[in-house]
Amino acid sequence: MKLLLAALLALPVPAPAATPTWAQEGYGPGHNFYNPDESVINASSVGRLRPRWAVTTPAKPGTCTFQSAPLASGGRLITTDPGGVTAFAPATGKRLWHWDFRVPHEHFGQLALDGDRAIALTNPCDPTPGRGKAAYLTALDTSTGAQRWRVTMNQFTNIMVIDRGVAVVGNWGGFGDEPDTTTGYRVSDGAQLWRVTGYRLDRGVAAGGRVLLRSSDNKTTRTVSSTTGKLVWAKAQPWASLAASPDGSRFLVSTDGDGVTSVDAATGRVRWSTRHDGALADDGRHVFLPYHETVETYDAISGRLVRVTPTAARGGQPVRAGGLLYLTLEKKPTAVLDARTGRAVATFTGIRQTPVVVGGWLYTSDGTTLRGYTVS
Known part of the structure; x- marks a missing residue:
């Protein structure tokens, strides 16, 4: 019995389950709108998503x-x-x-x-x-x-x-x-x-302990340490950060609206560029970029265009979670796509604003009312 007790005491204690977190606009410091921990709302369950509660903020003139x-x-x-x-x-x-x-x-x-x-x-x-x-x-x-x-x-x-x-x-x-x-x-x-x-x-983005800053004259960029402000690298480019990869190895930057450029966060080396920019999501494997009435999907490492998925209207900020891509559409129901294939999985007429998907719930606010949805 003593030996059994000793063996049981020696077993590793499981760590407590992590509390579902969406800590900053865009999920985390990378502002990439990708929640890697969501699993409850997925392709097989998203069709059962139902509103559960709503709270309206009192007006204040x-x-x-x-x-x-x-x-x-x-x-x-x-x-x-x-x-x-x-x-x-x-x-x-x-x-x-x-x-x-x-x-x-x-x-x-x-x-x-x-x-x-x-x-x-x-x-x-x-x-x-x-x-x-x-x-x-x-x-x-x-x-x-x-x-x-x-x-x-x-x-x-x-x-x-x-x-x-x-x-x-x-x-x-x-x-x-x-x-x-x-x-x-x-x-x-x-x-x-x-x-x-x-x-x-220019935007609240950090990549692996670094932030990218643009000069007052819009001619140069420098990347500094988030913790010390010390210079990491500088470039003669007027880059503005859009997002960072989930692992913090890449910045995704814009040059006055003229394309998205993937930049090595440690060195400033350019990896690849697109012809246009906009709101995007980056899950570390793919970058999702709405353009006109499509969503373009790029390989996050090489920049290769993987596919172009037609949409019913112009898309807003995409969100990646649970194997899905959520995309609000101009004057149309929000589209939910399979992130691997681009196949349409569901649409929602009641969700008009960029959702927050975390802990098996989808939350959205229209500026006055906060709503919570979960799977029935």
Whole structure:
């Protein structure tokens, strides 16, 4: 008996199941709209997807913030609304907590989750001449909504990515009396870790601990470390990041709307390019790019065009999860395609906005109402 007990104690203890997570716009720091962990909603079950609950945000006159698409982590759905940030129960839509904006006309710029923190990047709705340019970076406890820290920044900004415990914030720009800057803040306490002047973060994208910045004169690009701001490489190209591969080895960049280019994130070497760009999804094997009334599928490594799938209308932001590709269509039902073949699997008339697919649920918001769908 003692030997049996000893043997049982020596067996490895299974790790607890990971909590379903969609922590940033586009799933993670790569902004590639690919959830590799979804398995419940797939080609065989998506046809049984049904609405389960809906929550409408109370109107607040004079605000410029709407309900955002939700983020998911730690058994919470977290979204913004005209009055602040709200957490809901994923399976019921029950409101768990609400954090109120701290200044009049404060509004949402970007929201991201990291561990037990929700990081909200906000600005005033209407800049007031002579009163400075104040943006705010606020950390909330995802379990309770308690404010952990808050940083005031003398700028307007709505661009952020969280990578390796650092919130990288890009200056909104366009005001003429301040240089473009990109700044890294530590998520645990809000401390400023680094700043790069003369370069801006065009989109909240990070690849393997690196962020790609474009110069103020739109002539050069540099990639810096997410954690230190130190230079990794620079190129005489005006690239703007669109996404990164799931493994962080590649940036997908645009040059003023003229094609998607795949760039080695460690060296800046160009791998391949397309003739046009737009909203895309990258699952590490394929890049999905809507173009006019089609979806083009490219081999993610070589850039070879694999297929062109016709669609009923122009497509919006594609989402990859559970072997499926979700694509909202202009004035048409949302299309669901088999990601391997391009075959149409299902359509949904009630889903008009880019969905968040996580933990066997599909969530979508139209700016005022958050809806949850799951398989019957």
